[in-house]
Structure formats: structure tokens, C-alpha cells
Amino acid sequence: MTDTATAKQPASSVRSRSQRRSLGWLGALVCGGVTLTLAAPVQAQVDVNPPLPNVMFLVDTSGSMEYLASSTTFPTCNPTGSNSQKSRWTDLVEVMTGSVQNYRCYAQSRSSSAFADEYRLPGLPQIYDYQYTNPYHRILSGTCTPGPNPASLTALQTAPYSYPTDWLKFHTYNSTTACTTFQQANDGLLDTFRGRVRFGLMTFDTHTDDGTGVAGSTANFPSGMRGTWSYYVGGAKAGHPAGCTTGDYVQEVGARNAAAPPWEGRMVAFGSPNATQSDLQTRADWIQNVLLTTRPYGATPIAGMLSDAYAFFNLDTSQDPLDTSQDFGPRSDPFVDQGCRKNVIVLLTDGEPNLDLRPFCESGGHCPYERSEDIAKQFDADGTPVFVIGFAVNSVNVGGTTLDCSDLDLAQAADQTLCSNPANATNRELQACCTLSRIAYNGGTDRAYFPTNRDELRQALSNILSQLVPTTSRTLPVFAGTGDVRNGFAGSYRVLTSFTPKQFDTWSAVRERQRIVCKTPSNPSDPIEPELEAIDPAKGDDFVKNVNDNPNGRKFYSVLGTNGSSGILSDRSIRPLTIDDGVGVYSGTQYSGDASAFVTATPAAAASITAGDCVGASTATQCRDRILKWTVGLPNGTIYNRCSGTTCNLIGDIYHSTPRVVGSPSDIVRDESYDAFAIEQIDRPLVLYTSTNDGFLHAFDMNVGAGTSNPVGNNELWAFVPPAVLTGMKTQYPGLHKQLLDGVPVIRDVVATANGSTFKLERSAADAQDGAGRWRTILIQSFGSASTRGGYFALDVTDPKPNSSGSKGPKFLWQLTTTDAGDPLFGPSTPTPLITTLFFGDPAKEVAVAVLPGGDGGQRLGTNCTRTIATPNSAYPARGAVRCYDSGADSARSLTIVRLDTGEVIRTFRPAGLVPGNLAARTTETDIESPITGQPVAYPGDTGTVADRIFVGDRDGSLWRVNTSSTNPADWEMDLFWDAYPTSLSFSAASGQPIVTPPVLSVDGLGQLTIAFSTGDQETFTAANQTNFVWSLTETVSTNGKVLGSKANWFTRLDNGERVAGPISLFNGALFYSTFQPETSASQVCNAGDSRVWGVDYLIPKTDTNLGDGGSPRLPEDPNATAPTFVQYISASTSTLIDNGSTIFGVGVAQLPTCNEVDTGFSDPYLGSGAHRSVSRVNPGKFQLVMHTGAGGTAIGGGKTKTLSFDLPAPPAIATIDSWAALVEGL
Structure with a gap:
């Protein structure tokens, strides 16, 4: 089924079936205006962030996952070209872990010596799938592919449950030569929902042997290979078919255990019930890497896997080998036990269960496992819903009639009869649909999802996870004056934001304006009191409704990178530079238009859209139209539309992006040039800026509804898409929740010098003394904890209201993300930046700059790293060491200062050996051991003042000070200023918590x-x-x-x-x-x-x-x-x-x-x-x-x-x- 057909969705939430059977887990939790059906809490749940749900993915790793989603044929692979197809497994991996850039595949024969050598384990002649019939369709980014690192086997032999830092090795597909060019976007569902869901992973154990791969506390690889690392609680499962007189024999299949090498489909448990955000991110990373390196193989033991999952959730009281103070399974999780944490199963499979001896064990034999649907019923009775996704299992032929599996509704007697009719018993395709539907029905989720392509797969998974996440926003109230306290419409405003999670659609924002009015009392002797008015959509107070009710006439902006020999590189740094500062020279051109013109003006390549990104699309342009028209609310020729009928949902959710309101210049600045600027801009409208997770920075006119010149209607002035975000637009189609743009805008008036038709954001010392110069209003923002590459962008918003000539409206200045070689400058999650003014150069000038923290990223390791303490504190001594981080944190362990007008790097502070690109000449090597996660502040910090020091925090609780008093940036220093966890209070290297x-x-x-x-x-x-x-x-x-x-x-x-x-x-x-x-x-x-x-x-x-x-x-x-x-x-x-x-x-x-x-x-x-x-x-x-x-x-x-x-x-x-x-x- 393509997305041009009518899509049939399963039930939108876990249902109540009290009319059919008694269930003890149902209750309704209302959050943010939407009802989500979850476990009934014993007490009031934690508000903004309730205990995160445990979601265990049961992932089908059978050999049929090597087929195309549309057929039972293998994909075409071209490791040196651009026409590679994607297997079912590749579709699943990309949906879960993120889009692979420059995707290709390589059909590696499992009979080849290269395959045997790469996967052979110590003490074994060959790995279990050597000479397996199905080729291994390796995922490539260019010519680079992930695989195991043999050097990690020594550590895994002595600590089989560990994650050695070097276990994952990227190498060229046709040799063992290491490569660093594997690139993957942070747009997978594990990226989107990390921090909101506690993820776990199980993959198939398809060998009936009960070998676990562990002997005592060390690895036993021969045993693991025989049993494909069997997981069980108590004894191994056994059974025999009817007529067998020798009794039961071991039939231990289902899920692999946590001692399997990570590239062999290792089980990943949830971890501590009180896991920190860092711990959750680490486990999500483990799952991503396990999926990236796991090979599809063997049969489909769904009953065994469900049985193992049930044992894990309800019976396993063994110690967690990675944290012996906790249980391995969630049986003793107090949040689960007391009813406020949900356990959830998500089964992803492409076939019917087997390896359970059925039907041969049913009459006179002994079945090792209950039926899959009966195990699901046990889960349901315990309050654990079982969601089922039957990928590439959809249309079947029944008596000459084509049946869509999504139409099966086992609440209807006719469908029950269809599935149980003996005449259909040998129709394997139908029975696969029926079995998966039974599992979902008995598992408390009404119907299974039956996606036929990766778009539908992504939507199905997003819908399931969205209904489990009842969160509200992390924003603050915002205040703004209108300039006229006697205005009868409003003397001032408050702005309130939150969001509403939605299924089968993007999450929607709540953005409300509260008006405060001075009202004359009836008694003349009483004081005039300000009154807070009720929010009234009829007066334009609901900004989201204003746009949804009036979608026409919206104006969109973005930037088109130069189309050079490497194509359009939207996700790279884009700046108006002609001299390379070490990051590279790559520029772009701003463009704008209404919804239709914006779509047409955006080349498919600029959004990294290919024909293969849309099911049934023959060209990249056709796919571009489908995705971007949906994004901006236009009909796209499919059933998917953000304006369905008379209802639109055009403004995505706001999670972290606290709005900023800017009117005419009003800062207290003792400078004649600023006074002139304030007079020049006295009629500038009051504008609210905020970003939404569907990828737009929005500008709204705050005074909508204030009079005939500003009537109630669509008060969105424009929506801007940073070029790097363009590449992520395809990942939210058709209606998935993503965090494409989640940063907080920072807006400042800065001094400028006219340079023809443009401005340099600087002025000489003489001009500063004379109060000469011009001023501009600049906005800078990070992508936030977004699903795009970490980075920042800047706009000139001096004249925010567009005019017909194009001379007014937002003006793009720059975007900073990577070097010209694609090396990241920052971590994948970037915090709020700083705008300030520094005095430097030869001759020295006042220069407006942006201070860009490295952000967050990487995993904490079990080792400690010593650090330099420049100025010891005797009363509260700083720790001499903090936790070490893996290479994923390298670019986050930095602070970069750039010119505000061009993004040119002035100085960057990074550890020795971690300098990207050609930035060495502009780098001050600094002993930064932890990611710089905090929001920097400068002193002095007033508008137009020259700062001489900057403070910023890191992920381990240390506050840093940057001395910028010198006119030579090479003399600037960044030193540890204060450790929030001093040794005098008995804290150690592992004690620190982040400064954010x-x-x-x-x-x-x-x-x-x-x-x-x-x-x-x-x-x-x-x-x-x-x-x-x-x-x-x-x-x-x-x-x-x-x-x-x-x-x-x-x-x-x-x-x-x-x-x-x-x-x-x-x-x-x-x-x-x-x-x-x-x-x-x-x-x-x-x-x-x-x-x-x-x-x-x-x-x-x-x-x-x-x-x-x-x-x-x-x-x-x-x-x-x-x-x-x-x-x-x-x-x-x-x-x-x-x-x-x-x-x-x-x-x-x-x-x-x-x-x-x-x-x-x-x-x-x-x-x-x-x-x-x-x-x-x-x-x-x-x-x-x-x-x-x-x-x-x-x-x-x-x-x-x-x-x-x-x-x-x-x-x-x-x-x-x-x-x-x-x-x-x-x-």
C-alpha cells in the first residue's frame, strides 16, 4: 500500500475492554488537554515529567528481514553508486536509529572469507551464520560500514556484559581499513524519544540449544554460538511433538541475553529505576549501535520471545551485571509496583511465529511455549499492553479476494470466523495477519499495525510512543509592555506556552497571550487597578488558532547553499566569508515565498530528499513536493494533510523554546547613536519569536486584534527554516513527532558600522568615544536538543515585518555546524548561546560576538580523567578528576567565540588533539574534560558594554571563566572557576551533575x-x-x-x-x-x-x-x-x-x-x-x-x-x- 491509498489506522490508544474481560490497569490521565489511556496511578503522578515508561522493543531479526519491504526479493546493492535499495532490516534500523547519509548497501556473501574472518569468535572455527543462504546487506554511508572490533574481544571475554569503548569499528566495506565517514542523522525514534522513554531491546534467539555464552563470570563463546546466547529464567524450555517417545528435549528459543557480544543482537535492559538523563541517553546509544551491527538470521520464534519478555518483566530477580545494586528486570521497580510507571511491549516482525513446535506438539505432545496470543493475554492481565507491528505483512489473498490485514478487527465475529475457518488454515499469509492481530487484540491494543513501507513504519512507531509521553513544556512565562498603559485593549501582555501530544499527527503548540488592562473603577476615589483579562480567541489571544484558522498568506524563509561540486550542503556551515578561518568557505542565498513558492524554490537536494524517500515516487522532485507541501499545509495528492477538512494543525509543539518578545529599542544605553536608533525604530512592531519542533522559527505580531489597523487574523509575520533543518523535514512526514528545532532564541541590539548595503557589527574605539555608529537587532539560536546536527544560526531582525520589495524582514547571517569536511564543531545537543561585545583586534575595535557552548553528547565511561586546576580554592577544593567521556563527546568539550555578523571563528577552546578541521591556529588548547552544557553569561552584560569575562558550566558541575580582557584573542584564557562538588564536602570524580x-x-x-x-x-x-x-x-x-x-x-x-x-x-x-x-x-x-x-x-x-x-x-x-x-x-x-x-x-x-x-x-x-x-x-x-x-x-x-x-x-x-x-x- 502506498500513501496515496486510504490508510487504515489501528486504535489510537490502549482501549478499555471491561465489557469483555476484567482488566485492572485501565485509567485515564489527562495532560495538556489530551486524554491518554495509561495505568491508573495509586497517587497523583509527578507532573511535568511522570516516571518514564519502560518500552521493550521485541525486534524481528529473522532472515526474511533481508528482503525488500515490497516483496520477497533481495534489495539491489551498489556500494560505489547511488541506486542501492533498502531491505526491511535497513528500513527498520533507519527508522529506529536515524537516516544514513549517502546511503548505499553491500550484499556480502556469508560464505566469503572476509565475512568469516570479521565475525569469527575466539575458540571457534566459524560463526553460526557462516554460509547462511541470505547475503548480509550491509548498511553503508558512502563506502563506510559498521562492524565489530576484534580488539574488544579480550575485554568481552573477561567481562561479557560490558560495553568496551572500542567494540564498534567502522571500516570500508571491502577491507578492514578503518574509516570515519559513516554519517547518520539524529532523526531516529530513539533520538526523538530518548529522555522521554526508557528503552529496552530484545532480538531473536533462533537456536534451540540452551547455551548462554557465559561460564561463571566470563564469556564462553562456543556455548553462546550453540544457543545464540539464550535468555531464560529458571530452566530452559523443553517440549516434544506428538508421537515422540523419548520425552522432552530442549527447545530454548526466543530472545538473546545481555552477554551476547553487542554486534550479535545483545539484549539491553532498562537499567536503574532512577536512571538519570545521561544514563537514559547512554542506553539509547547502546541500542542504536546494537541495531546498526546486528545481522538478520534464522527463523521467527515470536512465542519464545514473548515468553522470555514475560519472564524478564515478571520473574527475573537476578542482579544487573552492570549495576549489582539493582535487579536486571523491572520486577522490583517501585514505580511499576506502585502503578505510576507503565511497562509496554512493542513487537516488530515481518512474519508468523514458528520454532514453537506447533501444531505438532498440540495433540499428545508437549509444547514448550504457550501460544503467542495467550502470552499477550497474560501481559494484558498484568497491565502491560502489547503493541504489534507487522512490517511488510499486509495484503493477502483469501479465496480470490484481496484482504488488507489492517481491516481485520477481531472484535467482530466475522473476522474471528475468517481467521479460525479450517479452510483458511493453510493460507500462511492470512494466518500471519491473524496471529499478529490476535497478539495485539489479546495484548490490549485492539489491532496490529501493518505498515508496508518505512514511512508507515515510522508513523506507527511514533504513534505508539506519542501516546506514552504525557509531558508539558519546559518554557517560562514571558512578559511585554505595549508602550501605552492606558490602551483599552492591553497595557501589557503575558505569553504562556505549552503543547498537546497527538497521535497520528505532529504534536501541536499552545501559545496564548494574556492581556493586562488598566480599568477605571466605578468609584472615583478608588485607585486604577490593572486587571488580567481572560484569554479570548475572538480577540486574537490564541496565536496557534490564528494561524490554523487563516493558513493562507503565510510567508516562509530559508537559505539555499551554493550548489558546488559536492552538491548542496544544507547541513554544513554556511557563512558569507571569503577567507578560510579553518572551518571552510561555503556560502548560501536566502529565499522566501508563500507556501507554494517556498516548496518550488527548495530543491530536493537542499532537503536531502531523493526519490527513494517516498514510496512510489519516481523522482526526487515528486518526493520533495509530497513532503514539503505537507509540511507547509498544502494538499500533496495523498491522504496526508496538515489541514484536514476545516481543521489545521500547522504549528508544531514548543518544548524548550521559551519565547522572546522584542519591540522598539528601549535598553538604557548612554550612547547618542543608540538614541538615534531608538527614534528610527520607534514604530517597530512588538514581535514574539519562538521555535517549534516541526522545524520553524516563528515571528508573531503581538498586537494582533488591537485595532482596525491590526485586526484579528493570522498574526504570523513569517516562519524561517534553518538550512540544516531542511534536511530533517522528511523525517517527520507524514505526521510524526520530531524535535527538529528546539532552541531558545537570544536577541540583542548591537553596534554596527555601515558597509555599503550591509553592516559590520563592530565600531572603532574613536567612534565609540564619540557615540557614533549604527545599531542592529540580531537573533541567534541553537538547534537545541533537536533531531538535527548540533549547531547555531543567526538572523538580522532589525526590521522584522516583511515588505513587498524584500528590503525588510529577517536577513540570514550564518549557520555554524561542521567544518567543510563534515567534522562536527559541536555536540549533537546544543544549549542557548550568548551575544555580547568584546574589544580586540589590531587596531582594537568593539566587535559583537556570539559565544557558542559545545553542548552535550557522548557517554560517560567508568574511568576518571585528571584535570588542571589553575587557581586552587583552599576552603572548597575542586576535584582533581572527573568522569571520562567517549569520543561522542569530543566536539561537545568546547567553547567557541565567533563574529556575530559572519560567524567567523575568533577563538575556540578545546582539548589538545580534538581540534576539528584546520582550526588549530585559532584554538586555545584547554583541559576541558566534560561537555560544556551550560548557557554562558558575560560581565559586564548590558547592551553595548564591552565584556571582559564569560562564565559557563559543564556536564560535571564545574563552572568555567573565560578571560577576554586582552585585545589579542590568542591571549584569552579559559580556566576552572568553581567546582560545585568540592572534595571538602566529600565528593568524588563521579559525583557531579550538570550545569545547564x-x-x-x-x-x-x-x-x-x-x-x-x-x-x-x-x-x-x-x-x-x-x-x-x-x-x-x-x-x-x-x-x-x-x-x-x-x-x-x-x-x-x-x-x-x-x-x-x-x-x-x-x-x-x-x-x-x-x-x-x-x-x-x-x-x-x-x-x-x-x-x-x-x-x-x-x-x-x-x-x-x-x-x-x-x-x-x-x-x-x-x-x-x-x-x-x-x-x-x-x-x-x-x-x-x-x-x-x-x-x-x-x-x-x-x-x-x-x-x-x-x-x-x-x-x-x-x-x-x-x-x-x-x-x-x-x-x-x-x-x-x-x-x-x-x-x-x-x-x-x-x-x-x-x-x-x-x-x-x-x-x-x-x-x-x-x-x-x-x-x-x-x-
């Missing part, structure tokens, strides 16, 4: 710099076995002004998994933040945990004699009290302000509009002729602490996003003399 949020900088009364920062993973909130911190520090300075080091003002230790959730806010000398702590009682792990809102002095400790008591209390316990009592924090257990079960992800401080009354005018003889006005009844706007509360809390009237706010004491009003001026009056 930005440090908060200020100054004390002596002008010394103060720094506040926190540690803690911001994704997996149920990880309890960790300690986090909030630190307040002061940078110490000698009498001659030389910076010496640092000292602690106070710290707060957060134990048992508690961590700061979201960034810290500084207001009126106090730090405000929220923390979340998962439930610590082993018998109550499904409780919602505890959120606390904190307010402490940024500098003064609570107790002078014990800095560990934290900061001095600054949070009013009762904001309405006349003389409030101040405390360090409030929580649901201490205050009625916090709702039980709310998870508060960060706080923001906002001021309500200052309302006043202006009279209509009067004449005053002392002021001359004419009318004058006076301001009266001034009511200063209150300051409030505002926060999102996820599923807990209360939604604003008319809205979907739930929030909490309460008043803060106003800061004291202090008059300061800025300057003197003489006043001369003449008569």
Missing part, C-alpha cells in the same frame, strides 16, 4: 562580581540518587585590581534528587527560583513529589557560621500580610499558594502596568497658551512572581496553560543624581 541554566551575575557593595548558579539535570525529574547545589560566590580581587579567585558566600545542598527547575531570577537583591524533589519514600514513589519556590538574598547567608544554611530569607510567607514574615521557601506543605502536585519549572518576575489617569486638557497662564495635560491617580504596578505549573495549578480564564502568581514587595525607591544641568531663563 545560566549563572546570575551581579555586584556587591564593593563592586566585586557575584555569581549564583545551580546544578541539576533539567529533563529526568524522577532521578533521585543525586545531589545538587545552589551556590552564591564572589570573585575576589586584590588591592591592585587583579582578580585572584573566588569565595563562597553561601550554598544550599539539595539531596535525594531535588534540583533547581529552570533558571534563577535576580530581583531587588534576591534570588528567586523553584526546585523539584521526587518522592523519597520507597513506599510512596508515585506521589507527585514536592515543588518549592525560593527567595533568598543573593549575597548574605542565613547563618554566618554555616554557609551551608543557604541565603538569608527574602520570600514573603504571606504576600498579602501588612508586615510579611520572610522565609527561604514555600511549598505545598507550608503554604496554600502552592498547589499539591504542581511542578514549577522556573519563575519569572514581572511588573503589572503602572496605571494612571490623564485629564483631557486644561489651559494654564503660567505655562503659556494652549492646552496641557496632567497625570493623576497614579497606581504603581505591583511586582509579581509568575510561573508555569504544568498539569497542576489553575488555568487562566479561557486558556489552557496553567500558571501561578503572587505579589512581591516593591523595591525601595531611591533617587540618584545622574548629572547637573544649568537652567537659564530669559525675560
Whole structure:
């Protein structure tokens, strides 16, 4: 079936079948406005991130997976050309692990000496599948293919369950020569859902021998090969067919165990119930690599695999060989036991079960396994749904009539009869459909999925996983003034964002505007109070609805890379440079248009689309049209459309991308040129910028509905697709959830010098002294934790509203991702960058720069790496070593500073030996052992000021300082500033937790710099076995002004998994933040945990004699009290302000509009002729602490996003003399 036919979908969620059988696991969880059917919790579940579900993939690795999805023939392979086809196994691997770039395949004979030599194990003459009939269709990226590294066998012999760092070797397909050109996009489902699902993996054990491959604690490879590494609990399964008089014999098939070499289909378990985000990523990486290197072989023992899965989930109490403090299986997982973590089975197969002796064991024999559908029924009874995907099992012939397996509904008597009719018993194709349908039906999921191609396979898997992920966004409330507090439509705004998970479609955003209006009271003596209006879609407050209801007229932008000898390289660095800085010289051209014009102007090659990416497409252009038309909401000639009937879903979900609102320039800058810029841009519209996971950066006019010149309608000004994201668009078609663009935009006004029709974002020292120059507004953003290559892009948004001539609207500046050879500059997940100004060069100039952290990536190893400590701290000594990381973290262990106008690398800080491309001349070798995961901040940090130092955190809890005071970038230094896990508090190399949020900088009364920062993973909130911190520090300075080091003002230790959730806010000398702590009682792990809102002095400790008591209390316990009592924090257990079960992800401080009354005018003889006005009844706007509360809390009237706010004491009003001026009056 192609996607031009009518697609039949199975049930959209796990169903209730109480009318047919009693099930104890059903319940409904409503999150973000959508109902998801999951296990009924015993208590209220954790809000923003409930305990992640355990999803075990039972993957068919039988020999038939070597066939094409469309037939029982082998794919055509051309290892040196571009016309290679994909086997079923390749389709599955790419859907799960990511698209292979420059895909080719190689049909390797399993009778060849090269095959035998590569896979032979110690002590064995040949591997088990030597001379197997089906060739091994190896996946190639160019000519490079993954395989085992024989050098790892020594480690595997002594530690059979381990993952040696060198076990995976990439080599050319026709030799053992190592290669580094295997490239794979981070767009697989394991990439998309990592951190949201706990993945496990089982593959087929097809040998009936019970050999496990383990003898004691060491490997026994001969035993493993005989039994293909059998997994079982207790004794091996046995049985015999009818008529056999010798009794039972071993029939141990099903799943392989965790001692199989990784390239032999090793089982991967879930790990600790409290696994951290890093642990989850590591296991997802293990599964990806296992799938990449596993060879399809043998039969289809589905009953045996389901039986082994049941034993794993319910019977296995053995110790986890990788962590002996935990069980291997989830039987003792307290989250499962108490009902708030779901166990889920996903069976992916292309055939009917066999190797279970049926039907020969049924009458007078002994069957080793129950029927597959009966085992599924046991899973269902235990509350574990069994999803079934029958890949390439679809259309069958029954009595001359073609039947679509997707039409089978075993709730209908006619279909039950069809499957059980003896006349159809020998119709193997039909029986395969029937058996898989029975497994799904008895497994509690109504129907099996029957995809016929990789698009449908990707959609089926995405639909299953999407219904298991009830998360809300990680964004913060955003505030903006309209410039007119007396405006009857709105004096100011608040912007609230979240998202709604959806099945069979992209997840959709919730983006709401709340208007705040100053309203005159009926009693003239009462003050004019600001009122928070209900969110009203009829007034344009629902921005997503505005677009969905008015999809026509949208304007799209992107960039087309130069079509050179290597083609269009959209995923490479694209910059307007003519001189190579070591990254390479490659440029592009911006283009734009409405939906139709945008599709036409985007070559298929720019989006890495080939004809093979679409089922039934004959050309790449035809496939381009199908994918991109769907993406922008146009009909594409298939059943798939983001505008179905009268309903559109055109705005993807927002997860991390906190919006930014920018109006006319209003920063306080003592510079005449900035004053001129503010006057020039005084009519610039108030614009909201945010990214969505379907790959677009959106710009919205905030004042929609404010008057006749701005009526209610589509207020999206434009949507921009970074060129690197273009290559990922195909992975979300047709309606899959992906994280293509998930970063937070950073927007800043920076000084500029006109250079013809363009601008250089710099000015000379003389111009700076004279207040000369121009200014521009620049946006920079990372791709975030996205499904594309790690990197950053920049736009000029000085004039955000497009005009007909094209002179206004967004202007692309650059994209930084890789060197010209494709070597990554950053890790696969990149954090929020920084815009600041530095003073350097010869002659030295003020230059606007972007500071780009390396981000996250790679796996932690079991070893420790020593590091250099430039300035030791005697009171809180830094650890001399931290955890080591594998090569996947190499590019993430970096910090890069580039020109903001061109992306030219000025300086990059990297470890010796890890310098990509030709960047050595611009690299300062720095002993960075951990990925740089934090958001950098600069000091001074005001608009237009020149910074001389930058602070940023890493994945192991260390805060770094970059000294940029020199005018020669080669003299800039990056050193360890503070270790959040000092040895004086008894911490070791493995203790650290990541610094993700930005440090908060200020100054004390002596002008010394103060720094506040926190540690803690911001994704997996149920990880309890960790300690986090909030630190307040002061940078110490000698009498001659030389910076010496640092000292602690106070710290707060957060134990048992508690961590700061979201960034810290500084207001009126106090730090405000929220923390979340998962439930610590082993018998109550499904409780919602505890959120606390904190307010402490940024500098003064609570107790002078014990800095560990934290900061001095600054949070009013009762904001309405006349003389409030101040405390360090409030929580649901201490205050009625916090709702039980709310998870508060960060706080923001906002001021309500200052309302006043202006009279209509009067004449005053002392002021001359004419009318004058006076301001009266001034009511200063209150300051409030505002926060999102996820599923807990209360939604604003008319809205979907739930929030909490309460008043803060106003800061004291202090008059300061800025300057003197003489006043001369003449008569």
C-alpha cells in the first residue's frame, strides 16, 4: 500500500475492554488537554515529567528481514553508486536509529572469507551464520560500514556484559581499513524519544540449544554460538511433538541475553529505576549501535520471545551485571509496583511465529511455549499492553479476494470466523495477519499495525510512543509592555506556552497571550487597578488558532547553499566569508515565498530528499513536493494533510523554546547613536519569536486584534527554516513527532558600522568615544536538543515585518555546524548561546560576538580523567578528576567565540588533539574534560558594554571563566572557576551533575562580581540518587585590581534528587527560583513529589557560621500580610499558594502596568497658551512572581496553560543624581 491509498489506522490508544474481560490497569490521565489511556496511578503522578515508561522493543531479526519491504526479493546493492535499495532490516534500523547519509548497501556473501574472518569468535572455527543462504546487506554511508572490533574481544571475554569503548569499528566495506565517514542523522525514534522513554531491546534467539555464552563470570563463546546466547529464567524450555517417545528435549528459543557480544543482537535492559538523563541517553546509544551491527538470521520464534519478555518483566530477580545494586528486570521497580510507571511491549516482525513446535506438539505432545496470543493475554492481565507491528505483512489473498490485514478487527465475529475457518488454515499469509492481530487484540491494543513501507513504519512507531509521553513544556512565562498603559485593549501582555501530544499527527503548540488592562473603577476615589483579562480567541489571544484558522498568506524563509561540486550542503556551515578561518568557505542565498513558492524554490537536494524517500515516487522532485507541501499545509495528492477538512494543525509543539518578545529599542544605553536608533525604530512592531519542533522559527505580531489597523487574523509575520533543518523535514512526514528545532532564541541590539548595503557589527574605539555608529537587532539560536546536527544560526531582525520589495524582514547571517569536511564543531545537543561585545583586534575595535557552548553528547565511561586546576580554592577544593567521556563527546568539550555578523571563528577552546578541521591556529588548547552544557553569561552584560569575562558550566558541575580582557584573542584564557562538588564536602570524580541554566551575575557593595548558579539535570525529574547545589560566590580581587579567585558566600545542598527547575531570577537583591524533589519514600514513589519556590538574598547567608544554611530569607510567607514574615521557601506543605502536585519549572518576575489617569486638557497662564495635560491617580504596578505549573495549578480564564502568581514587595525607591544641568531663563 502506498500513501496515496486510504490508510487504515489501528486504535489510537490502549482501549478499555471491561465489557469483555476484567482488566485492572485501565485509567485515564489527562495532560495538556489530551486524554491518554495509561495505568491508573495509586497517587497523583509527578507532573511535568511522570516516571518514564519502560518500552521493550521485541525486534524481528529473522532472515526474511533481508528482503525488500515490497516483496520477497533481495534489495539491489551498489556500494560505489547511488541506486542501492533498502531491505526491511535497513528500513527498520533507519527508522529506529536515524537516516544514513549517502546511503548505499553491500550484499556480502556469508560464505566469503572476509565475512568469516570479521565475525569469527575466539575458540571457534566459524560463526553460526557462516554460509547462511541470505547475503548480509550491509548498511553503508558512502563506502563506510559498521562492524565489530576484534580488539574488544579480550575485554568481552573477561567481562561479557560490558560495553568496551572500542567494540564498534567502522571500516570500508571491502577491507578492514578503518574509516570515519559513516554519517547518520539524529532523526531516529530513539533520538526523538530518548529522555522521554526508557528503552529496552530484545532480538531473536533462533537456536534451540540452551547455551548462554557465559561460564561463571566470563564469556564462553562456543556455548553462546550453540544457543545464540539464550535468555531464560529458571530452566530452559523443553517440549516434544506428538508421537515422540523419548520425552522432552530442549527447545530454548526466543530472545538473546545481555552477554551476547553487542554486534550479535545483545539484549539491553532498562537499567536503574532512577536512571538519570545521561544514563537514559547512554542506553539509547547502546541500542542504536546494537541495531546498526546486528545481522538478520534464522527463523521467527515470536512465542519464545514473548515468553522470555514475560519472564524478564515478571520473574527475573537476578542482579544487573552492570549495576549489582539493582535487579536486571523491572520486577522490583517501585514505580511499576506502585502503578505510576507503565511497562509496554512493542513487537516488530515481518512474519508468523514458528520454532514453537506447533501444531505438532498440540495433540499428545508437549509444547514448550504457550501460544503467542495467550502470552499477550497474560501481559494484558498484568497491565502491560502489547503493541504489534507487522512490517511488510499486509495484503493477502483469501479465496480470490484481496484482504488488507489492517481491516481485520477481531472484535467482530466475522473476522474471528475468517481467521479460525479450517479452510483458511493453510493460507500462511492470512494466518500471519491473524496471529499478529490476535497478539495485539489479546495484548490490549485492539489491532496490529501493518505498515508496508518505512514511512508507515515510522508513523506507527511514533504513534505508539506519542501516546506514552504525557509531558508539558519546559518554557517560562514571558512578559511585554505595549508602550501605552492606558490602551483599552492591553497595557501589557503575558505569553504562556505549552503543547498537546497527538497521535497520528505532529504534536501541536499552545501559545496564548494574556492581556493586562488598566480599568477605571466605578468609584472615583478608588485607585486604577490593572486587571488580567481572560484569554479570548475572538480577540486574537490564541496565536496557534490564528494561524490554523487563516493558513493562507503565510510567508516562509530559508537559505539555499551554493550548489558546488559536492552538491548542496544544507547541513554544513554556511557563512558569507571569503577567507578560510579553518572551518571552510561555503556560502548560501536566502529565499522566501508563500507556501507554494517556498516548496518550488527548495530543491530536493537542499532537503536531502531523493526519490527513494517516498514510496512510489519516481523522482526526487515528486518526493520533495509530497513532503514539503505537507509540511507547509498544502494538499500533496495523498491522504496526508496538515489541514484536514476545516481543521489545521500547522504549528508544531514548543518544548524548550521559551519565547522572546522584542519591540522598539528601549535598553538604557548612554550612547547618542543608540538614541538615534531608538527614534528610527520607534514604530517597530512588538514581535514574539519562538521555535517549534516541526522545524520553524516563528515571528508573531503581538498586537494582533488591537485595532482596525491590526485586526484579528493570522498574526504570523513569517516562519524561517534553518538550512540544516531542511534536511530533517522528511523525517517527520507524514505526521510524526520530531524535535527538529528546539532552541531558545537570544536577541540583542548591537553596534554596527555601515558597509555599503550591509553592516559590520563592530565600531572603532574613536567612534565609540564619540557615540557614533549604527545599531542592529540580531537573533541567534541553537538547534537545541533537536533531531538535527548540533549547531547555531543567526538572523538580522532589525526590521522584522516583511515588505513587498524584500528590503525588510529577517536577513540570514550564518549557520555554524561542521567544518567543510563534515567534522562536527559541536555536540549533537546544543544549549542557548550568548551575544555580547568584546574589544580586540589590531587596531582594537568593539566587535559583537556570539559565544557558542559545545553542548552535550557522548557517554560517560567508568574511568576518571585528571584535570588542571589553575587557581586552587583552599576552603572548597575542586576535584582533581572527573568522569571520562567517549569520543561522542569530543566536539561537545568546547567553547567557541565567533563574529556575530559572519560567524567567523575568533577563538575556540578545546582539548589538545580534538581540534576539528584546520582550526588549530585559532584554538586555545584547554583541559576541558566534560561537555560544556551550560548557557554562558558575560560581565559586564548590558547592551553595548564591552565584556571582559564569560562564565559557563559543564556536564560535571564545574563552572568555567573565560578571560577576554586582552585585545589579542590568542591571549584569552579559559580556566576552572568553581567546582560545585568540592572534595571538602566529600565528593568524588563521579559525583557531579550538570550545569545547564545560566549563572546570575551581579555586584556587591564593593563592586566585586557575584555569581549564583545551580546544578541539576533539567529533563529526568524522577532521578533521585543525586545531589545538587545552589551556590552564591564572589570573585575576589586584590588591592591592585587583579582578580585572584573566588569565595563562597553561601550554598544550599539539595539531596535525594531535588534540583533547581529552570533558571534563577535576580530581583531587588534576591534570588528567586523553584526546585523539584521526587518522592523519597520507597513506599510512596508515585506521589507527585514536592515543588518549592525560593527567595533568598543573593549575597548574605542565613547563618554566618554555616554557609551551608543557604541565603538569608527574602520570600514573603504571606504576600498579602501588612508586615510579611520572610522565609527561604514555600511549598505545598507550608503554604496554600502552592498547589499539591504542581511542578514549577522556573519563575519569572514581572511588573503589572503602572496605571494612571490623564485629564483631557486644561489651559494654564503660567505655562503659556494652549492646552496641557496632567497625570493623576497614579497606581504603581505591583511586582509579581509568575510561573508555569504544568498539569497542576489553575488555568487562566479561557486558556489552557496553567500558571501561578503572587505579589512581591516593591523595591525601595531611591533617587540618584545622574548629572547637573544649568537652567537659564530669559525675560
